[in-house]
Amino acid sequence: MYEDILEYAIDKANVDYAEIRIQKVEENSILFVNGSLKGVESIKKEGFHIRVLNDGMLGFSFSNSLRKESIIEALEKAEKMARARIHHAIGLSDEKMERARYYVRGRRAELDEKIEWLKDIDSMAKEHSRNIFYSDTMDERYYANSHGAMIISKIPRIAMNYLITVEDERIEQMGREFGNAGGWEKIPSWKVEENMSHDIEFMKKMMKKAEKFRGKGDIILGPYVTGLIAHESCGHPWEADRIIGREAAQAGKSFVNESMLGEKFASEVINVVDDPTIKGSYGFYLYDDEGVKAEKRYLIKNGIINEFLHNRETAFLMNTKSNAAARAVYGREPIVRMANTYFEPGDYRFDEMVEEIKNGIYMKTYMEWNIDDTRYNQKYVGQEAYIIRNGEISGIAFHPAIEITTPAFYKKVDAAGRTLEFYPAVCGKGDPMQGIPVTTGGVDLRLRDVMIK
Amino acid sequence: MIDYTIKLLEENDVEGIVRLAKSTEKQVRFYNEKIEIIKEWNELIMHIFMAKGKKTISMEVDSPDKRKIKCAVERGIKLLPKMADVEFYGIEERNNFIDDKVFDESVIENDVMLSIAEDAINAGGEAGTVYSSIEEMEIANTNGSMNRDKNSMIYLSVRAFHYGSSGHEVSCSRSASKINALVAENAKEMAKKGVKARKGKEGKYDVILSPLAFANLLSNLAFFSSAFYVDSGYSFLAGKTGKKVASSELSIYDSGIERDGMFSRKFDDEGISTQETPVIENGILKSYLHNSTTAHRHGVRTTGNAGIVAPQPWNTVVGRGDKSMEELMEIGRDIIYITNVWYTRFQNYMTGDFSTVARDAVFHIKNGEWKAIKQIRISDNMERMLKNIEGVAKDAKQIFWWEVENPVFAPHVLIRDVNITTA
Structure with missing residues (x-):
């Protein structure tokens, strides 16, 4: 559809490198608050993104006018910006440039069908304060660059999240997110009703009886928590643009440096993967936004730092190959991003992990978490959490928290569970901010001798 | 068109x-x-x-x-x-x-x-x-x-x-x-x-927040003052209009008309004129931010902060303090000076329990001696901290960056007994 425009723009470019991405995004969202429909929004965006490289300096130009003359004007602006200064160090790694098109199918529901479903979900929590947000998007991309790539893709995504507040003598809150690449057919797999009912009942139980746990103990972190940890304390510090300092003033640097590749970093049971090619996943893609074919990447393999996440700029600077981690959202430049980041399964059953704990905690979900800007010092506070005593789950734990350094966390894991679960998230990075769909995935992990607060 | x-x-x-x-x-x-x-x-x-x-x-x-x-x-x-x-x-x-x-x-x-x-x-x-x-x-x-x-x-x-x-x-x-x-x-x-920093120690400290650090907390507070977030379970300010939510040292305004405010606008998304709205005056919660719909629900007039669905803050302005940074140092006893924070996350939006990570240089100041420390975070409650503000400096400056997404005119502040935790 836009192939001619792409080729025309690339032919016109008079710089070392040029790329153009035409993107059309349709987004529909619905918001319910406390049983009342608060808003329905329908947005259709279309624009093009030109990025050029000249004498090591980058220029980027975006416009939401798809007229041919606008594209040429933007190309000239990007070229002018790239010529404004010279930056000798920057280049792009040599890669096999792909020419492909791929589409993900997904059923599109009518507005009234969506509203009815959301009303049903909302009514399940009608005794409590609640906020329910639904969105579906269709993301259509037409990409070409002067090194020969041409990628056309169409990916629908569907997502929802809720926050429930239960009030009695105290106030407790729980939130969850659901999301996939695909359409309305994904909804049953989310088991929203089941999850929401579980969360409400748990908060009610927690109000009645929850025990504080303070001191050293063992801890099992469930997949919902470990998925976040894989993302925050492995995925992010393994992003090569952080390592080289490109994000230093915003999302920060990394405690990891280039010389640590091949170093033993974690317990041998730890394998962390980032894989964009998982079908139906929220972070799914087959070719990145620089025309490189996506692949499964082992960030940590048997406890050893195996590879970082690269786009072509960081791969050039570290004298390696891109592993197709360049991603962009509408209106933004492609930068190094995660896709679906997860701990690979180990060989422990959950009950085996519990049996071997005398005194500790099982943290199943969290609300509060944060991590410093080198991804070294992190905190997770449990929401659904239980006490473990003498090999058995013995009651509800009241908001247990762990604050731990990343190296300490990865060394203290002594067992990884068999069951892998995925949870969708929107990852924030870049300047201006680029919220991008990803999946965090995890298995149960057991850590020994951890300070629990 | x-x-x-x-x-x-x-x-x-x-x-x-x-x-x-x-x-x-x-x-x-x-x-x-x-x-x-x-x-x-x-x-x-x-x-x-x-x-x-x-x-x-x-x-x-x-x-x-x-x-x-x-x-x-x-x-x-x-x-x-x-x-x-x-x-x-x-x-x-x-x-x-x-x-x-x-x-x-x-x-x-x-x-x-x-x-x-x-x-x-x-x-x-x-x-x-x-x-x-x-x-x-x-x-x-x-x-x-x-x-x-x-x-x-x-x-x-x-x-x-x-x-x-x-x-x-x-x-x-x-x-x-x-x-x-x-x-x-x-x-x-x-x-x-900040070089040669040592790991900080957990405990309660008098904390001085720089404008950058205070602005981060207030940019969150600005959203908590939107009637939409109040009604949606996302704000510890819910049900507290007319009540004390902060120290009497603290006044906060939302201003759409601030002459140099980066988010100043002549009208909001409903076309209604913007204004200066007192949110907290001398520690008392005066008003939420409203559009026409939320104002009708709360029985008040709009504050000219539409967002069609959710009222939004324009520029958050802290009422002028009366102290210098040196005076804040004198009031404080066992002081931690935090020059920046990031990753402010809430365990419970309704109670205001949260933590935020100190970023960039941090100092432990005791008896006039500065020692660089690292690896600390504030793990406390937003309302408790606002109530414990004991000194507001007169050095407010406009803050806006990647971590502060709505402009805040913030000064240095001294807050008593802040809970500091470490990894």
Whole structure:
């Protein structure tokens, strides 16, 4: 559809490198608050993104006018910006440039069908304060660059999240997110009703009886928590643009440096993967936004730092190959991003992990978490959490928290569970901010001798 | 185009608000002391809000022309009957527009931005960004009102490093001439002072927050003061109007008319004039931020902060304090001075339990002696901290950057007995 425009723009470019991405995004969202429909929004965006490289300096130009003359004007602006200064160090790694098109199918529901479903979900929590947000998007991309790539893709995504507040003598809150690449057919797999009912009942139980746990103990972190940890304390510090300092003033640097590749970093049971090619996943893609074919990447393999996440700029600077981690959202430049980041399964059953704990905690979900800007010092506070005593789950734990350094966390894991679960998230990075769909995935992990607060 | 859209809505007997925004945004980014990329965004976007009785829908049309507008309006009209009823009581009217804010078209000039970035690098900045935008806006509704506005903004965010330690500074304005690239020198000085930091110790401390750190907390507070978040379970300010939520030292205003405020606007998304709204006065919660709908629900007048669905803060302004930084140091006993924070996350929005990670240089100050520390976070409760503010400095500056997404005019503050935790 836009192939001619792409080729025309690339032919016109008079710089070392040029790329153009035409993107059309349709987004529909619905918001319910406390049983009342608060808003329905329908947005259709279309624009093009030109990025050029000249004498090591980058220029980027975006416009939401798809007229041919606008594209040429933007190309000239990007070229002018790239010529404004010279930056000798920057280049792009040599890669096999792909020419492909791929589409993900997904059923599109009518507005009234969506509203009815959301009303049903909302009514399940009608005794409590609640906020329910639904969105579906269709993301259509037409990409070409002067090194020969041409990628056309169409990916629908569907997502929802809720926050429930239960009030009695105290106030407790729980939130969850659901999301996939695909359409309305994904909804049953989310088991929203089941999850929401579980969360409400748990908060009610927690109000009645929850025990504080303070001191050293063992801890099992469930997949919902470990998925976040894989993302925050492995995925992010393994992003090569952080390592080289490109994000230093915003999302920060990394405690990891280039010389640590091949170093033993974690317990041998730890394998962390980032894989964009998982079908139906929220972070799914087959070719990145620089025309490189996506692949499964082992960030940590048997406890050893195996590879970082690269786009072509960081791969050039570290004298390696891109592993197709360049991603962009509408209106933004492609930068190094995660896709679906997860701990690979180990060989422990959950009950085996519990049996071997005398005194500790099982943290199943969290609300509060944060991590410093080198991804070294992190905190997770449990929401659904239980006490473990003498090999058995013995009651509800009241908001247990762990604050731990990343190296300490990865060394203290002594067992990884068999069951892998995925949870969708929107990852924030870049300047201006680029919220991008990803999946965090995890298995149960057991850590020994951890300070629990 | 805006007339055409209003006419289409009227022909279809639909109430509506149409807003047309034309913007140019620019950015110069640098790292490792070199400029790496210059970016430019040009957009023309039309927002159409349509209402028929209690059924409403919002549409957005990119780079609109008559064909796209007609298509969007027809789609909206087709979808409206499928909607459930929403809470909508029409749009209030208020026309006391104040518009003496600064406008500076030069903020988006390449040379201006490059020169700021290079001055910041020369002053010790290792990485950062110069970001600017100009925007022209038109708004009209089916009641016959129409208005125009134009805005400019620019900011420098710069970070300096020294042997593993770091410092961060910003300079923000509506005018390029007010950007001070030499703030990078302060960032470098903090980075130098922060070297050889030792891990901090957990406990309760008197904490001095820099404007950068305090602004981070107040940018969260600004959203908590939006009636939408109050009603949605996202705010510890719910049900506390007229009650004490902060120390009597603290007053906070939301201002859409601040002369140099980066988010100052002549009118909100409903076309209603913006104003200065007292949110907290001498520690008492005075008002939430409202649009017409939330105001009707709460039985008050709109504060001119629409967002059609959620009222939004403009510029958050802290009432002028009366102390110098030196006086804050004198009041404090066992002090931790936090120059920046990030990653503020809540365990419970309704109670205000949260934590935030200290970023950049941190100091433990006792008996006048400064020692650099690291690896600490504030793990406390937002309301408790606001109530424990004991000193507000008179050095407020405008803060806006990657971690503070709405501008805050924030000073140094001293807060008693803040809970500090470590990894």
